[in-house]
Amino acid sequence: MSVGHRISRRAIVAAALALSCGRAAATVPKRPATLDWAILETLLALGHPPVAATELIQFREIAVEPPVPASVADLGLRGLPNLETLLFARPDIIFNSNFYAGLESRLKAIAPVESFSLYKPGVAPWEPMVAMTRAIAARLGDAGAGEALIAGTEGEFARLRARLGVVDRPVLPINLGDARHFRAFGFDSMIGEAISRLGLANAWSVDTSYSATAPVGIEVLAQHPQAWIVVIGPTPPDVERVLERSAFWRALPAVAAGRVLWLGPVNPFGALPSARRFAGLLTQALDEARDKARG
Incomplete structure (x- = not known):
């Protein structure tokens, strides 16, 4: 086998790896959505506001912070969201919680769903909150933002x-x-x-x-x-x-x-x-x- 042939094969392998990395990068979601306020505030604090979330007027009055950009579409009630508005928001991932698990099959028809459970009777929620923060940040390709939020808190x-x-x-x-x-x-x-x-x-x-x-x-x-x-x-x-x-x-x-x-x-x-x-x-x-x- 000639040196030129060996170099050619290396180039092909490198090109394949680059293509694979490019595809992996392309799968990192950029347009998250959520029904859950704990996830909403986490996305906002991470610097990745969702394209759509629920009950934003009440969130601004009760949760107060972080501030919600005007670009976030309001889906209405957490337990009865407007799925048509969610569809038009074109999310590429929906972060859900166990509170709204009954809606999961309908949400999956719009975008991939990843769910978290923070609150369970008799279970202290701090570690689940930290784990969720890390998981969401990593899924969005910004693990550093998750660590910064945890360390800052x-x-x-x-x-x-x-x-x-x-x-x-x-x-x-x-x-x-x-x-x-x-x-x-x-x-x-x-x-x-x-x-x-x-x-x-x-x-x-x-x-x-x-x-x-x-x-x-x-x-x-x-x-x-x-x-x-x-x-x-x-x-x-x-x-x-x-x-x-x-x-x-x-x-x-x-x-x-x-x-x-x-x-x-x-x-x-x-x-x-x-x-x-x-x-x-x-x-x-x-x-x-x-x-x-x-x-």
């Missing part, structure tokens, strides 16, 4: 934990459904994980179902006289005003002692961005309350 928690120092009371995280009922968040919730990673104790130790227990009568708050009551928004209109007139509410030990923290809205079923947002809001509220007590 862990670094922010370390900074907030140092800022808080020792907090000698547990916190009781709740979301008010109305003036008489709330849902509470245990260790298997994003809220519970954030509390633990801030070095705080969660006063709610009762088993939860899909990360929250609801509805719980407001009288149960009397069982936690030493805790900070942390009210996580959104709060229904007029609830705070009704509670201010309630003799029972005012008589609760935590309320009477001024240990109620009213936080802005947070997506309780979010991923790393929501965990970071909640941690920041809670740290700021505790700092301000302690400063007020000292002053």
